Amino acid sequence: MLKKKPSSKIKILGIETSCDETGIAILEVEKGKFKIKENLVASQAKLHAKYGGVYPNLAKREHQKNLPKLFSLIEKSLLKSPPDLIGVTVGPGLDPCLWQGIEFAKKIAKEFNSPLVCADHLIGHLLANFLDFSIEKAKKFHPALGLLVSGGHTQLVLMEKFLKFKVLGETRDDAAGECFDKCARILGLSYPGGPEIEKLAKKFPEISSKIPKNLKNLKLPRPMINQKNYDFSFAGLKTAVLYDFMKRPKKERESEIYKILMAKEIQSAVFDVLIEKTKRAQKEFKIKKLFFGGGVLANETLRKRIKKEFKKCQVLIPKKEFCLDNGLLPATFAFFYSYQKTTDLEKIKSSPNLSF
Numbered sequence: 001m002l003k004k005k006p007s008s009k010i011k012i013l014g015i016e017t018s019c020d021e022t023g024i025a026i027l028e029v030e031k032g033k034f035k036i037k038e039n040l041v042a043s044q045a046k047l048h049a050k051y052g053g054v055y056p057n058l059a060k061r062e063h064q065k066n067l068p069k070l071f072s073l074i075e076k077s078l079l080k081s082p083p084d085l086i087g088v089t090v091g092p093g094l095d096p097c098l099w100q101g102i103e104f105a106k107k108i109a110k111e112f113n114s115p116l117v118c119a120d121h122l123i124g125h126l127l128a129n130f131l132d133f134s135i136e137k138a139k140k141f142h143p144a145l146g147l148l149v150s151g152g153h154t155q156l157v158l159m160e161k162f163l164k165f166k167v168l169g170e171t172r173d174d175a176a177g178e179c180f181d182k183c184a185r186i187l188g189l190s191y192p193g194g195p196e197i198e199k200l201a202k203k204f205p206e207i208s209s210k211i212p213k214n215l216k217n218l219k220l221p222r223p224m225i226n227q228k229n230y231d232f233s234f235a236g237l238k239t240a241v242l243y244d245f246m247k248r249p250k251k252e253r254e255s256e257i258y259k260i261l262m263a264k265e266i267q268s269a270v271f272d273v274l275i276e277k278t279k280r281a282q283k284e285f286k287i288k289k290l291f292f293g294g295g296v297l298a299n300e301t302l303r304k305r306i307k308k309e310f311k312k313c314q315v316l317i318p319k320k321e322f323c324l325d326n327g328l329l330p331a332t333f334a335f336f337y338s339y340q341k342t343t344d345l346e347k348i349k350s351s352p353n354l355s356f
């Protein structure tokens with residue numbers, strides 16, 4: 001539990017190791033506003049690219065290596081004034097990776113005698129929206145609808161009261177980010193697939209007048225778009241991409257035009273479903289406040305579409321760099337949940353399947 005009054009200056013250390021980014025951040029709260037002091041991220045994406053996805057034991061070793069490296073860059077600042085709070089991501093995520101962050105955070109918490117808050121990665125993604133808000137304003141942001149779209153999760157949540165979440169629906173199989181990563185692999189693109197697919201899709205205007213006849217009707221399904229629930233399913237989309245890819249002659253499926261058209265269609269299919277389900281929930285629950293989060297929200301096409309589709313609502317999307325995993329997510333979480341009693345350090349453990 002926070003020892004200082006929430007109205008005084010507070011220094012928070014955030015530690016993130018749930019997947020393939022090692023993140024350490026220092027967030028300060030003063031006069032009711034957040035100030036980002038440090039946001040260090042060591043990405044392992046290039047390392048995992050050859051496996052086409054995250055290889056957990058390799059990721060664990062990288063976190064082990066990167067945590068002290070990043071920490072050494074901010075240690076001076078902590079020695080000058082120790083953290084009032086430490087937030088560490090305990091889940092959801094890859095278990096061996098989570099443990100690296102947890103053990104590291106425990107050591108620092110002991111060293112500085114600072115309370116440690118167990119941060120939920122999913123809630124952290126949504127709370128990142130409040131980094132450039134005043135805290136008072138943030139606490140009034142309800143009732144709200146939240147859409148979380150990352151590599152491991154796709155969830156639509158209702159936040160009736162501030163920080164009181166209820167899951168309306170989620171993916172029954174692959175997450176949207178995972179779908180991008182798997183489709184990218186089929187197309188021979190590197191990991192992570194989302195940014196690669198976005199890059200290709202952006203080239204569409206260059207080829208729009210040159211589309212050959214046999215590629216004119218390239219169309220993918222919009223899974224579950226008409227079902228009156230808030231669940232998602234993206235595994236079938238990946239299979240549809242695979243079938244289309246396999247049925248075409250090698251020369252055709254390896255052509256730049258095919259890849260551009262496919263990338264654009266994959267994006268449209270995923271985003272159509274995300275937007276349609278969110279729209280339906282927004283209407284059903286008559287909600288005027290919406291907030292989004294997770295790595296897929298770094299996608300410019302999705303950001304633009306959301307802003308266009310929900311013009312009459314108050315829409316929050318974190319800055320692009322804050323959509324991806326970083327230490328500010330557990331730090332922001334730690335601040336908003338700082339009233340929680342600190343658990344005995346020795347009892348803190350990972351929660352790889354943690355949900356809202």
Ligand code: KG4
Pocket residue numbers: 019149150151152153176177178180181192193194195198294295296297298299300323324325
């Ligand atoms: O939130 P995040 O950094 O990690 C998890 O918590 O999973 O999300 C990573 C996911 C990956 O699947 C990646 O392909 C996707 O976000 N992603 C994107 C973009 N940037 C990252 N998807 C679409 N467009 C992007 N620009």
Ligand code: ZN
Pocket residue numbers: 121125150151294295324325
């Ligand atoms: Zn994430």
